[in-house]
Amino acid sequence: MTQPNRLAQGGRVNRDRPLSFVFNGETYQGYEGDTLASALLANAVSVVNRSFKYARPRGIVAAGAEEPNAVVQLGASEAAQTPNVRATQQALYDGLVASSTNGWPNVQRDVMGLFGKVAGKMMPPGFYNKTFMAPASMWMTYEKLIRKAAGLGRSPREQDPDRYEHFHRHCDVLVIGAGPAGLVAASVAANSGARVILCDEQEQMGGCLLSTTETLNGKPANQWLSETLDHLAANPDVLLLPRTTANGYHDHNFVTLHERVAEHLGDTAPEGMARSRMHQVRAKRVVLSTGSHERPLVYANNDVPGNFVSGAISSYIHRYGVVPGNQLVVMTANDQGYRCAIDWYDAGRNVVAIVDARPDADGHWVKQAEERGLRILKGQVVFDTKGTKAVQGAWVSAWNAERFALTGEAQLLECDAIASSGGFSPVVHLAAHTGARPVWRDDIQGFVPAAVKGQLPTGGCNGVYPLHQVLADALDTGITAALDCGYEASRFILPEVDDLVESAPLALFEIPHTKATMRAPYQFVDLQNDVTAAAIELATREGFESIEHVKRYTAMGFGTDQGKLGNINGMAITARRLGQTIPETGTTVFRPNYTPVPFGAIAGPHRRELFDPKRYTALHSWHEQRGATFEDVGLWKRPWYYPIGNESMHDAVSRECLAVRNKVGILDASTLGKIDIQGKDAREFLGRVYTNKWEKLGIGKARYGLMCKDDGMVTDDGVTTCLGDQHFLMTTTTGGAAAILEWLELWHQTEWPELEVYFNSVTDHWATITITGPNSRALLREITDIDLDRDKFKFMEWRQGTVAGVPARVYRISFTGELSYEINVQADFAMHVWQTLFEYENKYGLTPYGTETMHVLRAEKGFIIVGQDTDGSVTPEDLGMQWCIGYDKPFSWIGKRALSRPDTSRRDRKQLVGLKPLKDDVVLEEGAQIVLDPNQPIPMRMVGHVTSSYFSPTLNHGFALALLMDGHNRMGEIVFMPMPDGQVHEAEVVGTVFYDSKGDRQNV
Template sequence: MTQQNRLTSGGRIDRSKPLTFTYNGKQYQGFQGDTLASAMLANGINVVARSFKYSRPRGIVACGAEEPNAVLQLGATEATQVPNVRATQQELFDGLVSASTNGWPSVDTDVMGLMGKVGGNMMPPGFYYKTFMFPQSMWHTYESVIRKAAGLGRAPREGDPDRYDSINQHCDVMIVGAGPAGLAAALTAARGGARVIIADEQNEFGGSLLNGKETLDGKPAAEWVRAVVEELGTYEDVLMLPRSTVNGYHDHNFLTIHERCTDHLADIAPVNQVRQRMHRVRAKWVVLATGAHERPLVYANNDVPGCMVSGAVSAYINRYGVVPGNELVVMTTNDYGYQAALDWADAGRKVVAIVDTREAAVGDRTEAARKRGLNIISGSAVIEVQGSKRVTGVSVAAISASGSKVIGSVTKLKADTVASSGGWSPVIHLSCHTGSRPVWNEEIVGFLPGETVQKQLTAGGINGQYETAAALREGFDAGQKALVEVGLAAAEVVLPQAQMLKVAAPMSLFHVPHLKPTSQAPKQFVDYQTDVTAAGIEIACREGFEAIEHVKRYTAMGFGTDQGKLGNINGMAVAAKALNQSIPETGTTVFRPNYTPIAFGAIAGSHSGALFEPKRFTAMHKWHVEHGAEFEDVGQWKRPWYFPKAGETMQQTLNRECLAVRNSIGILDASTLGKIDIQGKDAREFLGRVYTNAWAKLAVGKCRYGLMCGEDGMVFDDGVTACLGENHFVMTTTTGGAAHVYEWLEIYHQTEWPELEVYFNTVTDHWSTATITGPNSRKLLAELTDYDVSNENFKYMDWKQITVAGVPARVFRISFTGELSFEINVQANYGMHVWEKLHEAGEKYGLTPYGTETMHILRAEKGFIIAGQDTDGSVHPYDLGMGWCVSNQKPFSYIGKRGMNRSDCTRENRKQMVGLKTKDPKQVIPEGSQAVLDPKAPVPMPLEGHVTSSYWSENLGHSIAMGFIKGGLDKMGETVYYPQADGTVIEAEICSPIFFDPKGERQNV
């Protein structure tokens, strides 16, 4: 197929580099330098989408980020599918594969289109709320049909082969937009020696200067652009980011930039390169030079392919050498619309008419058109378009001076393209992101950025300055201001001479009148992407929606992926008219990040797959992997969960591991427990304030278990603390609680008790801990040390500094299994050595590695709690039956003491920790099961408590459980019931939670 709309010369494309691309399965050709949209227009592709609600054919309207219709699906393979790509922003590459997304089975023959014609009337605004929400149970049925009809692209079903990342940037001046204002600001700031970042969403810098025939200093504007870019490239502290959309502007001048590094090269990024990168920028000053979007006018059938905004028509002609039609009608409320007609005529195609809604406007552009002999129809409007898949003609009629009604007879003109211009809307999106409310300006007929607390400057089109000379001047001023603000001297810049064109005042017109009332006229679209019409907004207003935010939500205006970049202001104007008030009275909705849609990959960056979340390993991790451990996540730690042998079920493994500990010896990697080194003469006093029990008399060489409570008296962590020296302790915490406990100690020290002489340091990672436990553990330890580890010399709750397997160690004789146990701590660089030596020597005892699950079972047999499993922030030590661990003799009112004495904490019938023995010894109560006293009671049954820990105990030959029962400590021997989801009921007897060795003899041997 030939590029029927391509000019033989001109534009910024390289005709010597043809590129082949596919659209909806058909091959076409474009050139290097094309966007997908310009290449589609060159090939005469009219229909690029079917509309969301009415399924009407839609064509390309604009040429940038504001494009509402040409939102395509890209991807040559399943894995590289990308939805939501604006064809106007996607550069063409060889082999690009694209498809339309709205339209089932295809955009050209759409089944839904036929339905839409009927359904459209059935789908007024608020239709979804009104219809599909009732009955709610039917939503899933409705949804599947609606989704199919909507079809806004799809996610790939295979993993994305590309890589994404993010990078942190800092600068003095961040300039958003590289049009005339942005480039002038960047040049000024760069010459002044500032650290500058300038980003632009297009493939090359220049902005509007690349779209026209403007001259600077008498030369084509593009030459000035090239010189500026070249100069900027010579500064070390200037970062230029083309193909980079500043998609978010956050507090304190933090901006995110979405850079498409390789999207323009191929379907998949080249080897080792990232496809897209997020720049996270912290800028001292920000210059918004984002320009403006041209507003289309709202007229009947204004969505027929061939209806475009006038600036886009010029841009396609001048930048891409594409004339998107043959016979043009321009409708404009301002001078700028004339440019499209001039460019069209220059391209050698027919300008049917310029329809100016104003009477007798005289500006330099209007006069140029007059001199060209173009047909100008003043005081009139295109009130309706004919055609379905392409414009075939227009109806023109004279309108009143205010633009409120048609006053003349209708003339029909033949045309295939309508370029409309309702004026410009400054691109204030980013300024809104930080919470600033836009302000209406009558003179420019648009919203300007409002007041802000950010260190933000604006320049050019965003301020309503649409002439190049003014944009350059404002950019220069912003650059100078930024330089001064960051403490640098002003820079020397001579701005290029731009043409000074006289511009006549624009007319404030948004919604073009029709012969019929809006509700009866053919559809006049406000928001193409969400199919919101002027009539729809009027209905919303009639139904009582007065706040513009409510109108927006009721009609879905601005809810598309384009966020209503073209339509919002028109919608507000229609609403204002319907509500009989002014636009500023009606107000505006604001914009949120992101400015344009962003791939999830770019948001996730490198934080995916193996790098999604840090995995923390102990010094013995490699051994665990090599010995077949299954791992459990405890916080970010990977802890061995159990060590299955070939053919074992998990329960068989646990049974074997538990028996080994009770009968001979097991070994646990306990390195992940939090460890905090505490030094200072007030260390002991501090411990007394943060633990519930007494620490004043703990001797050097001794260990003690402690409970930690919040000020509310509720347990939040526990662990053993050893006295290493008179002023020196090491505290252990739960694995998951380590960071919290450390911050807890610091906050009390720094904010409440700074007078206490104590320092805390985390040593969790410094020590490796191998716990050997079981009747044979002393024998094993004795083999690896010269030290006398007899019970007389090394007592329960002692710690000793000895050498184990040749490595200096601190060995704590403490026990979490109830067996004789030694926790061997060595500097982690030697952890693996000691671990391996223990295994070598332990083989003859059947030394069995076990993981967290066996640890949990063994401690539950002893009734030891696990903070965080058996506690949930609502239980105090007495609830846990651990009053023995609370000292009321301490002079200082330690943390938790007052809380524990609140009336609610001392009342009767609090839930208390008990043991639970099932009537059927084989039954294991699921953890979390709720206790009732009468399983036949009517629902909702009164709940008596719940199970927190529950296991099969191979040692005991029956199940064991711990849990809470109201007043449980006084209910020993009573029966409770645990109804299950499947209707069965488990019966259990309340008992002591200490199921094994109740006198604690085994750990003392």
């Protein structure tokens, strides 16, 4: 296989390691060290994509992250599919398979191209919002069609086989970009003793040193480069991260780096290796040595494959030994274009002409070109390209910069490649991520990062371009960084480089055409989003004056491109149309990520079983063995019910309910929040945070408590017991445990710091085993030394003793309405107690039950669940719990004042009631809306909703709790629940206690 554009020698590729790859179904060959882009160019593959909107053929333009066209879909297998890969950033590996993301059926013969040709004329900017917005209901349909036609790559449909890692990193100095500036700054900081991280997005560190012909210390740049890298690598406090892109620069010098660990090795990572790694770096100082992007010039048909930015050509020649063509025309407004022409000529290919927009130039590189006898056309511009799928020629004319017009006769120069250079734009993207707007500098005709504390732009990113100045600037930056981090700056000897004279550049962005902009052929500004100079002109004509509006009207700088090549040109064009300067026009905001990051790298190890913590009680393995189904309660896994054989949920729950009501059930209640409260003011504190009274609760007693937020709305409830006169144990809801502890600390620390009280979480320490039902006393008596006599150990009391030989606190409290004991033991011993109880399983009919049965049983008794029967807008009085409010307490407890507002006492508040469906077999839907008249027209007036609803196997009918407007005054009324299927359920409003309303059973 021949590679027509590969030079016989030169470049950093390994010609002894040929690699085979497939692009759009064709097999090609490249070398180790190639990028996909360099390998495609070596094989003279000119069309790599179709454009987003007009479906025009597109080729490779650049050599790095700024590439707008060569965005490909990667992956040989379905599972390895990766969209949005820039061919210029993808290292070649053997067996690589890539395809264009746009173009159907293929990029050479694109059906959409016809549509683009015809409809493109009908799709001016603003087309989307003008055409597709009406009718608004059709937008979803339009959007799908547009997406399908545009094709921005796709995600894999199979499980990603790769592993991704997250690393947290800290350093004194993070240096982003390992070109000459970054290398010097990193070396100075590291030699001074600082902890340094140096990252670079390319396959090899060195930046422009990899493709320069300049010498350092009189030797090829490569020598100084490898010496410097070796020195850094030998320092244990330096972390070198090649193939690592800084994608997001967040507040406080927190930077996310994406390291492509194995993406250069194959479709999937080798065994034991992560595919990529996200480094979350917190740095004291961030050195931005991100360099600059060369700006292309805007001229007609500048998107035809074969148009390049000039520096890219030098990169392809020096780094990969690839010359992408035979006949080159260069257009430039500075001396950079000459370097490209010289490199092309020295590679043995023909330079047709250097077209210099400036009337005269005599810098070092100009003289070098003249010495080689290259044809130079001064005061002229390339204004149009001949060709459609490949460059066939460049239309050249003299021009008048002041009048912005072509002058004289146009001539056609036949060629197969055009390089343009409009100057350099510092890569300010990262600096702008935190919201700091870049600042325009007239002297360099570019934006530089705004001054931000802790951020140190240097070199090209700081608008410094000549190599000797770059090195000096970076030395200063390295010293500043070291000093800022508290180190004594060390000496560093800069390499000697020639001070090459460059002629003054011309501020040039767009090239006039023989036709007016609106009538001229497309002059592309943003190649990825198909934004033209005419589109920007149209936007300004339609009154869009803010650059942010122009961006949104035209889509300039959108998406994965983030305006790397086009934004400055776009702003300059906008400024000219508005008669403004560029700084008056301003710049848009650049956003993370700098280049796309795979979702896998963002998720890292937080996936599958490690997606979120799962919290388990000490008894979890027993529940699993018993075949429990589990319910998520917060992060906890709680047994939901324990089906036997093929039992349905309904049957299992009925069986469990009846076991509790008739014999004895057992529940793992360990997830309840538990807070140990100690101190001489503990009792006073409880009185202030609970609505009810605590001053008289004696040692050995327990009491139900209700908590409000300061707005008077119920926020938590639970039983608190008095362990000692200054020692209490508070229980909270499972979900409220952490929040209530914080709530107590908040009030203690900010409002009542004078109270002597400490709060400590003991949720995980105590395992809680609830046995409940008429047989619970007899069961417990088998294995405890506590006197369970009904008069000696009464309801709402606790006792200390041993249970199954384990030291325990037993609380006689009930959430089922039955005789109940809650056994609390140190969690390590819970399993022993639980298993000992089950030795009496058959004797007493002991039945394990889960949260569903717990809910049915508590609802039968009208016990609320905060968060289910309340929603943050419910007062204790709305719940009918006036008995739990101590209005006459001496201290104004949290929520008291709010409960005296007229709003909390208005008659039509929603209040908690019971609902008994008129048909026994109806179980109302939780969330069903209640109306008073089922025959009223829609929209009906809704007066409440069902909060809890179950079938009661004990009562043998459905029942519900509901929040109903003025519900406490509606006892006995019939209300209606119209359902989506047309049925209307009827129910009688009743009290909230459905079973044992006198409460005899828990007191036996």
